[in-house]
Amino acid sequence: xxxxxxxxxxxxxxxxxxxxxxxxxxxxxxxxxxxxxxxxxxxxxxxxxxxxxxxxxxxxxxxxxxxxxxxxxxxxxxxxxxxxxxxxxxxxxxxxxxxxxxxxxxxxxxxxxxxxxxxxxxxxxxxxxxxxxxxxxxxxxxxxxxxxxxxxxxxxxxxxxxxxxxxxxxxxxxxxxxxxxxxxxxxxxxxxxxxxxxxxxxxxxxxxxxxxxxxxxxxxxxxxxxxxxxxxxxxxxxxxxxxxxxxxxxxxxxxxxxxxxxxxxxxxxxxxxxxxxxxxxxxxxxxxxxxxxxxxxxxxxxxxxxxxxxxxxxxxxxxxxxxxxxxxxxxxxxxxxxxxxxxxxxxxxxxxxxxxxxxxxxxxxxxxxxxxxxxxxxxxxxxxxxxxxxxxxxxxxxxxxxxxxxxxxxxxxxxxxxxxxxxx
Numbered sequence: 297x298x299x300x301x302x303x304x305x306x307x308x309x310x311x312x313x314x315x316x317x318x319x320x321x322x323x324x325x326x327x328x329x330x331x332x333x334x335x336x337x338x339x340x341x342x343x344x345x346x347x348x349x350x351x352x353x354x355x356x357x358x359x360x361x362x363x364x365x366x367x368x369x370x371x372x373x374x375x376x377x378x379x380x381x382x383x384x385x386x387x388x389x390x391x392x393x394x395x396x397x398x399x400x401x402x403x404x405x406x407x408x409x410x411x412x413x414x415x416x417x418x419x420x421x422x423x424x425x426x427x428x429x430x431x432x433x434x435x436x437x438x439x440x441x442x443x444x445x446x447x448x449x450x451x452x453x454x455x456x457x458x459x460x461x462x463x464x465x466x467x468x469x470x471x472x473x474x475x476x477x478x479x480x481x482x483x484x485x486x487x488x489x490x491x492x493x494x495x496x497x498x499x500x501x502x503x504x505x506x507x508x509x510x511x512x513x514x515x516x517x518x519x520x521x522x523x524x525x526x527x528x529x530x531x532x533x534x535x536x537x538x539x540x541x542x543x544x545x546x547x548x549x550x551x552x553x554x555x556x557x558x559x560x561x562x563x564x565x566x567x568x569x570x571x572x573x574x575x576x577x578x579x580x581x582x583x584x585x586x587x588x589x590x591x592x593x594x595x596x597x598x599x600x601x602x603x604x605x606x607x608x609x610x611x612x613x614x615x616x617x618x619x620x621x622x623x624x625x626x627x628x629x630x631x632x633x634x635x636x637x638x639x640x641x642x643x644x645x646x647x648x649x650x651x652x653x654x655x656x657x658x659x660x661x662x663x664x665x666x667x668x669x670x671x672x673x674x675x676x677x678x679x680x681x682x683x684x685x686x687x688x689x690x691x692x693x694x695x696x697x698x699x700x701x702x703x704x705x706x707x708x709x710x711x712x713x714x715x716x717x718x719x720x
Contacts, residue, residue: 305331312338337382339423342366342411343389344403352401359403366410373417385423385454386415392430392461408434412441421445423454424471425482430461446471456482458517473503479510481533482542484517504532511535515542515563542591559584563591567606582616586626593633596673597644606632607650618659628664630655633705635673640680649690656693666694669705679704 304327311317312335322332345358373380388411415438424446431439446452452475462468462485472478509532525531538555542563562584581587590613595606610632617625655663668687670679684702694700 301327301331304328308332308335311335333379334382337379339385339387340369340383341387341389342414343387344391344407346390355401359407363404363407363410366407366414370410370413370417373414377417380417381420383418384420385425386418386421387425387427387456388429389427390429391426392428392433405435408438412438415441415445418445422452423456423480424452425454425456426458426460427456428459429457431467432461432463443470447474451477453477454480456480456515458482458484460485469500472500476504476509480513480515481511482513482515484515500532501530506530506532507534509533510537512538513540513561514538515540517544517565555583557583557585560586561589561591562587565593567593567595568609581613587617588626589629589631590627591631591633593669594635594671595633596635597637597641605644605647606634607647610651611654614654618657624662625659626662627660628662629667630663630665631667631669633669633671636670636676636679636683637673638676638678638680640682640686642686645683645686645690647690648687652691652693655699663699665701666691666699667701667703669703671705 308318308321308328308331311321315336318332318335322329322336344362345355391411434442455472455475455478457468460468460483468483468485506529511533514535526533526535536556537558539558540561540563541555541559542565544565562580564580581590592610592613614625614627617627654660655666670683670687672678684704688695688700688702691700
C-alpha cells in the first residue's frame with residue numbers, strides 16, 4: 297500500500313513533539329525524509345554548560361563537547377541550507393558568564409563564533425527565546441547577529457526572555473522594535489538601569505501605533521516598569537483579546553484591569569503572603585468568566601496554621617466560579633505546584649481534603665484534570681518519600697474520578713545541558 301505524500305506530511309506534523317520517532321521515520325524511505333527533517337529541526341536549543349559545575353576541569357571538558365556539537369550543526373546547515381530553513385524556534389540557554397568574574401571558567405571564543413554563524417543561517421524563524429542569558433556578557437558580533445536576526449525576521453510572533461540580564465532597556469528595545477506581529481511576550485529580566493525602561497517604551501512607541509500589537513499571551517516577572525507602561529495610551533501593546541496570562545502576585549491587580557473577557561489561561565506564579573494581594577487575585581479571577589485553565593504556585597509548605605494553609609487561599613480564588621447563577625464553572629484544568637520540605641507533615645497534607653470536598657461540588661463537574669506538581673523546597677535535596685501517596689490519600693474524590701495527577705517535578709530553571717539535534 298502506497299501512502300500519499302500529503303497524508304505522510306499530516307501524520308508527521310503530529311509527531312513534532314517526538315524526535316526519536318521522527319528519526320525513525322526518516323529511515324523509512326526517501327519520501328519520508330524531508331517531512332521528518334522539518335519536524336526534527338523545527339526547534340533548536342543552543343546552550344552552554346551550567347556554571348554550577350564546581351570543577352573547572354570538568355567545565356572545560358563540557359565546553360569542548362558543546363563546541364563540537366555546535367560546530368557539527370553549523371557544518372550541517374552549511375552543507376544543507378534547506379535544513380536551517382526548517383528552524384522555526386531558537387532558544388539560547390546559559391549564555392551568562394562574565395569573563396571578569398573568573399576568566400579561567402569563561403567559554404572559549406569559538407563557542408560564540410559558531411553560535412553567531414548558526415544564528416545568521418536561520419531564515420524562517422517565528423520564535424526567539426533567551427533563558428539565563430546575560431546580554432552584557434555576549435561578544436559584540438553575537439549581539440549584532442541576534443539583533444540583525446530580529447530586524448530581518450519581523451514576522452517573529454513569540455519572544456521570551458527569562459532570567460535575562462541587560463545593561464539598559466534599550467538593548468531589549470533593539471530586539472523588540474521590529475516585531476509587529478508579536479503574539480506572545482514573556483519577560484522576566486534584570487536591568488542595571490531599571491529606570492531606563494522609559495527608553496524602551498519610547499523606542500517601541502516610535503515604531504508602532506498605540507495598541508497595534510494585540511497580544512494573545514503575556515507572561516511577565518517582577519518588573520513593574522512594564523506594567524506602568526501598559527496603562528499608557530501610547531503603549532503599542534493591546535491586551536483586550538488576551539487569552540493566556542502569567543503574573544506574580546504583586547502585579548495581578550495592576551494587569552488584570554487591562555484584559556478583556558477572552559482570558560482562558562491564568563498562571564499566578566507565587567503564593568500571596570500579603571492579604572491585599574489575595575484580594576486583588578480574587579478580582580483577577582472575577583474578571584475572567586471564561587477561564588479554562590488555572591495554574592498556581594510554586595506554593596511553599598511553610599504555612600502551618602489552618603487560616604494560612606494554601607487550601608484557604610485556593611478556596612477564596614475559586615469562589616467567583618461558584619457564583620455563576622447555577623451554571624457550571626468553565627474551569628477544566630487546575631494545576632498546583634508545591635515546594636515540599638524534607639519531612640512529611642501529616643497535619644499539612646490532611647488539610648488538602650478540604651480541596652477535594654470543594655472540587656466535588658456539582659459546579660465543578662466540567663473540571664477534567666487536577667494536577668499537583670511536587671518539588672523540593674529550596675535547600676532541600678528531594679521530595680520526601682511517600683508525599684504523593686499521602687497527598688493522594690486526602691483527595692479521594694479526585695482520585696476515584698480519574699481527574700487527579702500527582703507528579704514529581706523540578707519547578708524553575710532546573711539543570712540544563714547543551715541540546716542540539718543533528719541529522720546527517
